[in-house]
Amino acid sequence: MTTFKETFTGSEDRARVLTEILRHGPAVAGTTLIALVDRTTQAVLAVRSMPAPVPILDDESYFDEDQILQLSRALCALADETAPVRTWNGNRWGEITGEFITVVCREGPARMSPIEALLFYGWRYSNHNTAALHGDVYAVTPHGWANLSPEYSGALPALPALPEMPELVERPDPASAAPEVLEAERVLADASLALLGPEPRECLLCYVHRMMMEFGCDGRLRFAAHYRDARAPRATALERRLGTAGGYCDCEIFLNGYELRQAYWVPEMGSQQEDLDDDDDPELTWPTPLPRCTGVRGGSTQPCRLWDRLYRW
Ligand SMILES: [Zn+2]
Numbered sequence: 001m002t003t004f005k006e007t008f009t010g011s012e013d014r015a016r017v018l019t020e021i022l023r024h025g026p027a028v029a030g031t032t033l034i035a036l037v038d039r040t041t042q043a044v045l046a047v048r049s050m051p052a053p054v055p056i057l058d059d060e061s062y063f064d065e066d067q068i069l070q071l072s073r074a075l076c077a078l079a080d081e082t083a084p085v086r087t088w089n090g091n092r093w094g095e096i097t098g099e100f101i102t103v104v105c106r107e108g109p110a111r112m113s114p115i116e117a118l119l120f121y122g123w124r125y126s127n128h129n130t131a132a133l134h135g136d137v138y139a140v141t142p143h144g145w146a147n148l149s150p151e152y153s154g155a156l157p158a159l160p161a162l163p164e165m166p167e168l169v170e171r172p173d174p175a176s177a178a179p180e181v182l183e184a185e186r187v188l189a190d191a192s193l194a195l196l197g198p199e200p201r202e203c204l205l206c207y208v209h210r211m212m213m214e215f216g217c218d219g220r221l222r223f224a225a226h227y228r229d230a231r232a233p234r235a236t237a238l239e240r241r242l243g244t245a246g247g248y249c250d251c252e253i254f255l256n257g258y259e260l261r262q263a264y265w266v267p268e269m270g271s272q273q274e275d276l277d278d279d280d281d282p283e284l285t286w287p288t289p290l291p292r293c294t295g296v297r298g299g300s301t302q303p304c305r306l307w308d309r310l311y312r313w
């Protein structure tokens with residue numbers, strides 16, 4: 001009986017092999033490299049490239065099944081061409097000697113996006129019968145690299161950064177940028193936001209609050225609008241309704257419109273000690289993270305039972 005041995009042990013050997021794969025190239029944003037690596041020596045045996053797929057996501061941020069199927073066929077053909085067929089000697093399969101490493105070269109932050117997830121699913125249903133594993137997917141961007149397993153990532157290797165504009169030169173009007181560049185940026189921005197979509201049954205306010213804690217408010221109803229687009233596309237009056245409650249941007253929803261029910265408030269950190277000396281109640285505040293959303297039905301933009309409407313006017 002043999003126990004399964006991983007091809008790699010940590011971030012260090014992964015970074016070394018990634019560097020080797022990128023050297024074969026072409027390591028340019030928009031290209032996906034698929035390398036066959038020897039499981040014993042970690043030697044890079046072959047590198048193929050294909051254009052990075054642009055994920056098609058539906059309203060609920062699910063992948064398009066036809067797209068996964070097509071990708072699976074392409075990956076199966078690529079695997080058959082690249083790795084030896086797995087042998088069968090009549091009573092047992094031959095050893096798995098190789099591993100396919102998929103490397104998505106792209107712009108953006110070095111964390112997983114729907115592109116990597118799509119490739120993972122593409123491999124999962126590829127049904128190739130070669131003596132190689134698959135399924136390990138990486139992103140490499142100008143900010144470093146990341147793996148589907150969040151414990152593996154690093155600052156190097158990275159793609160070369162786009163040249164910075166000199167300070168004094170006026171930046172070109174975005175409207176004059178090539179349309180396909182804008183389109184690609186829009187798709188990438190949409191896709192990464194889609195991956196960060198609301199959880200099943202999560203209400204508008206719990207979602208907006210959770211995202212804002214991580215990404216901040218950009219002065220718009222960015223996450224509120226994304227929630228609507230993903231969960232309740234017919235709620236076209238959402239912005240107006242939030243505006244009436246004083247919520248003209250994501251953070252104002254909680255400054256002016258709604259607050260966590262008093263029952264969920266907790267004593268402020270560090271305030272207990274001093275408050276022991278006087279008779280005042282301890283200062284109360286919202287817990288971090290908030291309690292779990294109590295849930296709403298699909299298509300609703302109503303808050304869950306964690307929230308109370310503030311009436312200040
Ligand atoms: Zn704000």
Ligand SMILES: [Zn+2]
Binds near residue numbers: 203303304306
């Ligand atoms: Zn909620």
